[in-house]
Amino acid sequence: VSEPASWRGDLLVIGTGLVGTSVGLAATRAGARVLLHDVDERRLDRAVALGAGERWPGPDRDAARLVLVAVPPRHTGGVLIDSLQRNLGETISHTCSVQLLPQREIEAAGLLDDRFVGSHPIAGRETSGPDGASPDLFADRTWAVCPTTATGAAAIAAVESLASACGAAPVRLDPQHHDEVLGRVSHLPQLVASALAATIAELAPADSALAGAGLRDSTRLADSDPELWAQIVAANAPVLAAALPTVTAPLEALAAELAGGSPQRAHDAVRALIETGRRGRQLLPGKHGRPAARWSSVLVVIPDQPGGLAAVFAAAAEESINIEDLRLEHAAGHPVGVLELWLRQGEEDRLIAALRERGWTATSGAAGS
């Protein structure tokens, strides 16, 4: 991690929840002097105790080089306006998942100038609060930096160097484009996962027990915090009002076709939808942003006891085979699971042989990208 230059290690973080505390921990580790502020004294104490920085003595001291507002979406605009009015820093930024709304609130207050730049570290978590914080929360993540037409070069440089100091990759995005894309790849999947999970609530327990890993994967996002997401989606309401029909309209058209009574037309409609979905999946980023590679999977039966997984990964390591992705599947009633390991295509036979040699039950799984 290089020396933070343009913000000179002088950072005020307002809001010591998961993101603010994690930024404090990462910036402190990078050698910065971090000041922390929160309206909730207990949360602030906790962040200080975790080592995320020291208490901000208040606006009477010199302005910080960089102020980062990391409060819930609903309060982001107000705290930014207050920070700009009180001139708390040379650069004023935030971490909100939505960019346009706080920017418009600042503009409406007549305060949009070269000091302000929006930003958004894209590190989704299904948790909140300082106790979930980590200096590594942003390692290997994209940190969107979203200048307005008024933003100065120094403000952009300050936030980009903070992002780098936190281990993230800063990516510059137009604020409106940010909201549209995040609406599609983050907020929309959240709502769809919740709507799908909500249908499970209607089932009898014996029936929901028939659900497998597919439904579990599909609804994982549905564990997210209701209040946080209510604020994010409300702040990005126009984008999601337009995006939701891109999912619901094809499904409603399909439902009409299925109700229509022609098996062949129903078949063709489903087939077309699934083929389009496969094309979409192939556009998801390959690992580490590399061009799409082909992967193969290996299935291994794992007993449900400590050490079962360790032996499998040790065998892969001994063969110098890199595991690209993994998934553990359990089903009701039996004390074993099946581990699916994804490898670069062509390595699966070597891993299967190595595992069988060591007494494991291993077979070839799916191929995909």
Next chain:
Amino acid sequence: VSEPASWRGDLLVIGTGLVGTSVGLAATRAGARVLLHDVDERRLDRAVALGAGERWPGPDRDAARLVLVAVPPRHTGGVLIDSLQRNLGETISHTCSVQLLPQREIEAAGLLDDRFVGSHPIAGRETSGPDGASPDLFADRTWAVCPTTATGAAAIAAVESLASACGAAPVRLDPQHHDEVLGRVSHLPQLVASALAATIAELAPADSALAGAGLRDSTRLADSDPELWAQIVAANAPVLAAALPTVTAPLEALAAELAGGSPQRAHDAVRALIETGRRGRQLLPGKHGRPAARWSSVLVVIPDQPGGLAAVFAAAAEESINIEDLRLEHAAGHPVGVLELWLRQGEEDRLIAALRERGWTATSGAAGS
């Protein structure tokens, strides 16, 4: 695995795709004599070569005790009718994901009697063909057994003992109830995942690169085989025509609320949806069908090289900590990943300490069930 009693190890499998070949491999391993048949000679040769059984010499020999039809949904009814007409076995069953349609086809042909029982080994895979087959495909899985009102006790016993011989847990279900529940927990998530993945196809590559693990998890099912799923959904059309609106209607109502311009109403609508989704998620089966336990997660930064994962699991094994679930997250641009390990609540501090002692970067993650 106990000795297969009621079908006396005498099995004819018609259809040597993924499921038929896997049943052949499992039954052969359990000591059965397995005969195989397929209209595709190459696929049949492949299944025989894999050790799933021997070629069926044709209908002139004695009838098999148990005939299992494992062909695509579209052909299931026809092959069952043919098997019943030619009296190929004492019990005639199948493995189709949909129960009512083949049953009605048999009924319409006037052949519904005590020999027929529907069945469905619930082992979803995103692959097909004999080369993906495994004798462990059904280990730890539910195998639905769906008698009609005409089915005899011997037929039920035959299929249940085959399921057990394959390592699965047989569960008796009314055929219509089977189709309704599988429609909700399997076919509906497939369509929703495909519809969500289809929206990615509209994005520019630079934009889809901003997608994270959440969207990847939510759309994993979208990799499935279009033709197979077109046949499954068409065969279960009435159930899905009714089930799709349970997902689309709440999302359309939400879109209307988001377009309405009241931030507070938008907020409340999203919050209600996400809270209902969380309740649904909590009804998903706990691991091994145990009552829901509380889990905690630990996040570990993993370098992208062989052996990285092995050392983490070795540390857990040394501490006798069982890993209940796991997920590997990658993001664009950086050659490391973050591994999320799920443990029984209360064990996370011990694992974090053990990992830090060994030089790993480990922090506390989310809590959930």
